[in-house]
Amino acid sequence: MTASVDAGRHRAGPAFLTSPGMRLVGKRLLLAVPIVLGVSILTFWVLNLIPGSAAQQLLGPEATPAQVRALELELGLDRPAVLRYLDWLGGAVTGDLGQSLVSRQPVTDLLGERLAVSGELVVLAFVISLGLAVPTALLAAHRPNRLFDRISMVVSITGLSVANYVLALLLVLVFAVQMAVLPAIGFVPLSQGLGENLRSMALPAAAIAFPLYCFYTRFLRGDLVDQLQGEDYVTTARAKGIGPWQVLVRHAFRNSAFGLITVVGLNLGSLIGGTVIVEQIFALPGIGQLMLQAINTRDFVVVQACVVVFAVVAVLANLLADLLYAVLDPRIRYGSR
């Protein structure tokens, strides 16, 4: 992470294409291995502690112990947990996450479509929240403590204090029930047209986006005002005689963006798992819904796969944020000497 000193040789281009950047990616991906491994072991262990087996759930409360025992044998649930974990791990390394205990479908097939739905939901939520938060924060920081800033502060604090399932229900009440402009539940896949697909995604995406919007607005506005009031380069920029918007956007925002990227990176990783409740409310066939169903049916194989996917996404999102940092901030040249 030393700043490169070989001045004048390189124009700071996309640093991630240079070899130290690639080495960083390699190193970080290697580091991700023990993290994901640890998560999978922990999940496996915890799932084994939960009372009730998949066989019991499948057969229902009327089943005799003998029937349950037979199915357990068939599913391999009688073998020691360590062996079952190693089996699972061996498969996972080769891309085979096993079969659902309930539907007997390969887990990778189940995950594929579910991940696409959750992914779309998260991406939409981020586009909406950031797309609105940046202009709001700029307007608020342009005149701190004036009317617009105060209104946006009230909105943000409200948004941050309302849980997103409450917000989701409110959105359904207003847009689906009273105004009847958007569907309350259900999912229309992209193959049936972008417009319909977006209509079905609008309310769930808004429910996730709004608290994020509030948070990003507060965060960015605060950082912008700090830059404007505390940083000497802002005074230099003002002393040049350039306009206030130019100072705000070209100078303060450029530097505030770095903090925002970090926060977004952290959120992105945790959010894919945070869609569980919203997917449930809007009956979206996403990965969160899949996991919830799997927990109810004690379908440990599927739960295990979901948790590992969440861990991988979190690691990748953080790596992405770090790399974005290196591309945007000329002071950071990872790994060069």
Next chain:
Amino acid sequence: MRAHDDVLAGAGGVQESHFPALSGPESGFPELPADGETLLEVRDLRVRFSRRGRHVHAVNGLSYRLEAGRMLAIIGESGSGKSVSSRALMGLLPSTATVTGSARFAGTELVGMTEAQMRRRRGADIAMVFQDPTRSLNPTMRIGTQVVEAVRAHADLDRRAARRRAVELLSLVRMPVPEQRFGEYPHQLSGGMRQRVMIAIALAGEPRLLIADEATTALDVTTQAQIMELLVELQHRLGMAVILISHDLGLAASYAQDVLVMYAGRGVEHAAAETLFAHVRMPYTRALLGAIPLLEREPHTLLPVVPGQPPDLSALPAGCPFAPRCASADEQCAVDPPLTEHEPGHRWACWHPVPDAPAPDAASGDRS
């Protein structure tokens, strides 16, 4: 390694520059003003910072006159108001500051200007170079872009012309290989180089007054001398007036034509540099001179200091603000001495001026 570049640049002597201002009368810079023309007249300037009902009086009735093309050093301790009073001229104070009094720049009143009016003058009439070049440049922008931005703030130039002009400015401040430096970031330059970039930015709007706010304080002594010589050279070549804000009396004595000593937000002594240093009148100036560390002094003795603490600017006592720290203070000092011209060209604010030719250590030497 970087300092080496500075030395090379500084050792080059007066090299031919492509800067248009330096060749011919149709230069971009304003004509040289006639000698003695008043460029800036500050009268009873006051700056007050208010926060939650508490007022801090940072500048308390500062008055001075600056002639075009001259270098004025404003000297004082931290908190004496030297920096605040200069930022007030450019409207660069935070919104908690209230500025009153008068500051006329080339006949135009600066105090009370709207932000939009002030913005048009910033960089074009008055420009500023700050103390810490590391923090004063945007770390995420190429230096060329930062200079171009200053060029285009006041001149309607297209991209290429602005770029050409920015490269000229960089060579004017003796930046070696300016075309190459253009695309670099501040962290790739040495402190001295960064300060040259800051000066190039300040010169972009062809200002008639350049305020150097502790511009060399963060630099090592060698680089400091090079930057000072650059400033003096630019002052003469471009006919700019310079206000040199510093706590360094040596710097003022070596480079400035006029010296204004500030204490507690007001001027306490003001004269041409040679007059002031030959005939120090104000006990505070005398104490400051006595506090300069000397190589000849015995090792392991305490450094001489100005005794006492600077006054609390939120509760200034009546009378001379220096009286509590002054050896010659008496009951007369309960009445504030005005800054008046007692000898031709020499103003001071004291009832008990120091007589001529005392030993430099007399005021505070006995403390060591």
